[in-house]
Amino acid sequence: MKDLSIALDHRPGALADMGDALGRAGVSVEGGGAWVVNGQGGRHIFSSKDGAAARSALQAAGIQVLDERDVLIQR
Secondary structure (H helix, E strand, O other): OEEEEEEOOOOOOOOHHHHHHHHHHHEEEEEEEEEOOOOEEEEEEEEEHHHHHHHHHHHOOOEEEEEEEEOOOOO
């Protein structure tokens, strides 16, 4: 699983644009969180698919990917 940190515009529809880009690429979002700090939107998404596919889809949609990390899963 990958955790991608992304920057989003703080505007209506920004999360929908992100979801549309990922959905068109067949990338499923397993979880995450979103926030706004000083007028800038941020989001972490957890994807079980290859992080490169998610990164590529987001960047193609004009969404800036700030970081990509492996997720540690404990059972």
